Amino acid sequence: MTTTTPARGLPALPATALPPERPPLAWRPVLTVAAALAVVLGFFSARYGYFGDEYYFLSAGARPAAGYADQPPMLPLLAAALQHLAPGNLVVLRLPATLLTAAGLVVAALIAAELGGRRRAQVLAAVATAASPYLLATGHLLATSTVDPFCWAVALLLLARWLRLEAHPEARGAATRDRLLLGLGVVVGVALFDKVLIPVLLAAVAVGIWVAGPRRLLGRPMLWAGLALAAASTVPTLVWQAHHGWPQLRMGSVVAGESSLFGNRWEFLPRALYYAGVLPGAVLVVVGLWALLRSERMRPWRPLGLAVVLVTLVLLAAGGRPYYLSGLYALVLAAGAVGVDVVPARPWDRWWRWTLRPAAVALGAVLAMAWVLPVGPSSWRAPTEFETMGQVGWSDFTAGVARAWQGLPPEQRAHTVVMAYSYWYAAALEHEGPAHGLPTPVYSTHRGFGYFDVPPGSDDALLVGDVTWASRFCARLTPLPKTPASPVEPVNSGVPLALCTPRAPWAQAWPSLRNLA
Numbered sequence: 001m002t003t004t005t006p007a008r009g010l011p012a013l014p015a016t017a018l019p020p021e022r023p024p025l026a027w028r029p030v031l032t033v034a035a036a037l038a039v040v041l042g043f044f045s046a047r048y049g050y051f052g053d054e055y056y057f058l059s060a061g062a063r064p065a066a067g068y069a070d071q072p073p074m075l076p077l078l079a080a081a082l083q084h085l086a087p088g089n090l091v092v093l094r095l096p097a098t099l100l101t102a103a104g105l106v107v108a109a110l111i112a113a114e115l116g117g118r119r120r121a122q123v124l125a126a127v128a129t130a131a132s133p134y135l136l137a138t139g140h141l142l143a144t145s146t147v148d149p150f151c152w153a154v155a156l157l158l159l160a161r162w163l164r165l166e167a168h169p170e171a172r173g174a175a176t177r178d179r180l181l182l183g184l185g186v187v188v189g190v191a192l193f194d195k196v197l198i199p200v201l202l203a204a205v206a207v208g209i210w211v212a213g214p215r216r217l218l219g220r221p222m223l224w225a226g227l228a229l230a231a232a233s234t235v236p237t238l239v240w241q242a243h244h245g246w247p248q249l250r251m252g253s254v255v256a257g258e259s260s261l262f263g264n265r266w267e268f269l270p271r272a273l274y275y276a277g278v279l280p281g282a283v284l285v286v287v288g289l290w291a292l293l294r295s296e297r298m299r300p301w302r303p304l305g306l307a308v309v310l311v312t313l314v315l316l317a318a319g320g321r322p323y324y325l326s327g328l329y330a331l332v333l334a335a336g337a338v339g340v341d342v343v344p345a346r347p348w349d350r351w352w353r354w355t356l357r358p359a360a361v362a363l364g365a366v367l368a369m370a371w372v373l374p375v376g377p378s379s380w381r382a383p384t385e386f387e388t389m390g391q392v393g394w395s396d397f398t399a400g401v402a403r404a405w406q407g408l409p410p411e412q413r414a415h416t417v418v419m420a421y422s423y424w425y426a427a428a429l430e431h432e433g434p435a436h437g438l439p440t441p442v443y444s445t446h447r448g449f450g451y452f453d454v455p456p457g458s459d460d461a462l463l464v465g466d467v468t469w470a471s472r473f474c475a476r477l478t479p480l481p482k483t484p485a486s487p488v489e490p491v492n493s494g495v496p497l498a499l500c501t502p503r504a505p506w507a508q509a510w511p512s513l514r515n516l517a
Contacts, residue, residue, distance in 0.1 A: 022164070026119040030109040030126045037130045037139075038102040040369065045094040045140045047374035048391040050431070052424035052491070054093065054142050055394075058083055059427040060448055067240030068448040069247040070516065074194040075144055082142075097146040101139030105129040107153040108330040114160040115298060117338035124337040124361065128284050129330055131365035134275030134323050137372040137387050144195045145323055151191035152201055152327025158184045159205060160301055160331070166214055167300035178222035185226020189233040196248065197324060202227075204310035208303030244451060247516060254517045256319030271322035272312075276329050279364025280355045284336025285329075287352075291339025292332075298339065308332060379488040393489030394428045400483030401429060402436035404497050405462050407480075417455045419500070421465030423447040425492070429464065445469070450514035455506040463498045469513050474500035 050058075060068055061080025067073055078096060086092035105126040112125040129135065138146045162180045191198040209217050217223065241248055273282040291298050292305025308328050315324050340356060354360060374381070374388065381388035401418065408416060418438055420426035426444035434440060441453045443461070455461060462480075463470055470477055478499040485494035502509070 021168070022113050023116065023118045023122075025113055026109065026122045029119070029123045030106055033123070033126045033130055034102040034106050037105065038098055040373070041098040041101060041136075041140045042091060042095070044373050044375075045091045045098060047140075048378050048388065049394060050090065050391065050428070051141050051143070051387065052390040052428065054079065055427035055431050056423050056448065057142060059430050059452075063452055065240060066236035067238075067244075067248075069244065069451045070251055070447045071144060071195065071248070072193050072234075072237050074147065074190075075142065079142060094140055094142050097139055097142050100146055100150045101135055104135065104150050104153055104330060107150070107157050108334050111153070111157050111160050111330055112334035112337050114157065114164050115301060115335060115338045117334065121334075121337040121341075124280075124284075124356065125330075125334040127361055127365060128277060128281050128333045128337065131279075131361075131368045132275065132277045132281055132326070132329055132333075133368050133372045134326050135329070136368055138323075140373070141387065145326070147194040148191060148197055149327040149329065151187055151194065152198060153330035155184055155187045155191070155198065155201065156304065156328075156331045158187065159304060162217070163214075163300045163303070166217070178220050181217075181220055181223040182226045182229075184223070185229045188227065189230035192230060192234050193237075198327075200311055200314055201307065201327065204307035204314070205303065207310055208306035211306055212302040247451070250516055252318070255321065265316060265319070268316050268322050269312075272325045275323055275326060276333065277364065277368060279367070280336075280361050281329075281333065281364075283352050283355045284340075285332045286336070287339045287343055288332040288334070288336030291342055292335050295339060295342045297342045298335065301335070304331060305335075382488045383490060389489070389491045390424070393486060393492045394432055396486065396489070397425075397483055397492035397495065398429055398432040398436050398438070400495070401462070401464055401497065402433065402438050404480050404483075405438060408462075408499075412460065416460040416462055416499070418442045419455070419461035419463050419467065420444045420449075421446060421463070421467040423449050425464050425495070428492070445510070445513040445515055447516055450510075450516075454510045458502050458505050461500045461502070463500050465495055467498075467500075468515070470498065470500055473503055473509060473513065475503045476501040 057076045057079035060076035061078070061083070064077060064080065065073060068076060079093065082093050082095070108129040109122040109126040112122045115121075117125065135149065158180045162177050165177045165180075188198055188202065206218060209215060273285060276282055276285045289305060289308060292301055292308065298305075308331065311328060312325060314320075340353070355364070369375075372387075374391075378388055378392045382392050383389070405413065405416070405418060418429060418433070420429055420442060421444065423444055423446045426442045426446070426449045429438060430440055430442040433442060443453055443455050444450065445467075463477075476499075480497040480499060482497060483493065483495040487493075
C-alpha cells in the first residue's frame with residue numbers, strides 16, 4: 001500500500017485513509033431544514049415574554065460601555081440597537097438568536113462535508129443539530145449561550161477544513177490554507193466580544209495538535225496574526241475591567257456556585273448528552289467521538305477529537321455548566337453522521353443503528369421541539385423549566401412592587417428609590433415599571449447593576465427581594481407585604497418587600513455593597 005509523507009507531527013497514513021476531496025454540498029435539503037427551523041423559532045419567539053437575561057441586556061445596553069461586570073459588551077449593545085429599531089418587539093429582539101441557530105445547522109452540515117460526508121451525512125448532521133434540545137431551547141432567546149456555540153462551530157469548521165487540506169495529497173497551497181487561520185482569528189474575536197469561553201477550546205485544540213499533529217499548525221504566522229487580531233479586539237473591554245477592579249475574574253467562582261441550577265458534577269455528562277439530543281443526538285455524539293479518536297479514516301481530525309475530550313474534562317473539573325459543551329455539538333454530531341459508515345458492524349449494534357433511520361430521526365426532532373419549545377400554556381412548564389420560569393410573571397411582579405411604592409406617603413415617595421436584590425428583578429422593574437408608575441432608574445448592587453447607577457444622597461429605598469446586606473446597612477428596616485404569590489411563577493412570586501433607611505450616604509457604602517453572586 002502506498003503512503004504519503006505527512007507534515008511533521010502527523011504519522012504517515014495509508015492513502016486510503018486520507019480525506020477525499022470535499023463531496024458536493026447538499027445545499028437544497030440543508031437550507032430547507034435551516035429555513036424550516038428559522039420559521040419555527042421565529043414563531044415561538046413571540047410566546048410568553050422577556051427572559052430575565054433579556055431584560056438585563058436591555059438595561060445594560062441603555063448604558064453603553066466597553067465592558068460590563070459580568071460579560072463583554074456584544075449582547076447589551078445588540079439588544080439596545082434592536083430595541084431602538086423595534087421597541088417591545090420580542091421577535092425582532094430574538095431574531096439574531098433565530099438566525100444563528102438556523103445557521104448553526106448549516107455549519108454542522110459543512111463540517112460533515114469536510115470530514116468526507118456525502119448528502120446523507122450532511123442532512124443527518126443538519127437535522128440532528130436542529131433537534132438539539134439545548135439549541136432549540138435557547139434558539140428563541142437572546143443569550144450569550146446562543147452566540148457562543150455558533151462561534152465555536154465556525155471555528156471548528158475552519159480548523160477541520162485546514163486539517164483536510166493539510167492532509168490531502170493534492171491540497172491547495174499553504175497560503176490558501178492559512179487564510180483559514182486568519183479567519184479563525186476573526187471568529188475568535190467575535191466570540192470574545194460575546195463571552196470569555198472560547199480560549200478553553202483554543203487551548204484544548206493546541207494540546208490536541210501537539211499530541212496528534214500536525215504540529216506545524218502551531219507555527220503558522222497567519223494563525224498568530226489571527227489570534228493577535230482577536231486579542232486586540234478585547235483591549236477596550238480589558239481596559240474597562242482594569243478600571244473597575246476586574247470583576248469578571250470573579251465570575252468563574254460565581255458560575256461554579258450556581259452549578260446546582262444545572263445538576264451536580266455527576267449529572268454533567270448525562271445532561272450534556274441530553275442537551276445534544278436523544279434521538280439521534282446522543283448516539284451521534286458517542287459515534288462521532290469514537291470516530292474522531294479511533295477511526296483511521298478520520299485520523300487527520302484526531303486533534304479535534306482530543307480537544308473535545310479535554311474541553312469536557314476542563315469544564316467538568318472547573319464546575320462549568322453542561323451547556324458550555326454545546327459549542328462542540330456541530331463537530332461531534334457531524335463526525336457521528338459521517339462515522340456511522342466507518343464504525344465496525346457488530347450483531348449487537350442494531351440497538352442504536354435504528355435511531356439513525358429517517359423515521360426515527362424525524363420523530364426525535366418533533367419530540368424535541370414539543371418538549372423544549374414554548375408549546376401550550378406557560379403554567380405547564382414554568383414550575384420546572386428554567387427557560388420558561390424566567391419569562392413569566394414579570395407584569396404581576398412589577399404591579400405588586402408598584403402598589404407597595406405608591407402606598408407610601410407622597411412626601412416619602414419623593415425621596416424613595418426602588419432597590420432590587422437581583423439583576424433580573426432590577427432589569428424587569430426598570431423595563432416594566434414605568435407603565436405601572438415606578439420611578440427609574442431602578443438600583444441594585446447585584447452583577448452589572450452594581451456598576452451602573454448609585455442612589456442619590458441618603459434616600460430611603462424600597463427593597464425588592466432578600467437583600468443580603470439590608471440588616472447591617474439599614475438604620476431602620478420596615479417589612480412590607482410581599483408581592484402576589486403564584487404556584488406557577490417560582491422566580492418572581494411572593495417576593496419580600498421592605499423599606500430601608502440607610503445608615504450612611506449610598507455613594508459612601510456602595511463599593512462595599514456590590515455583589516456578583
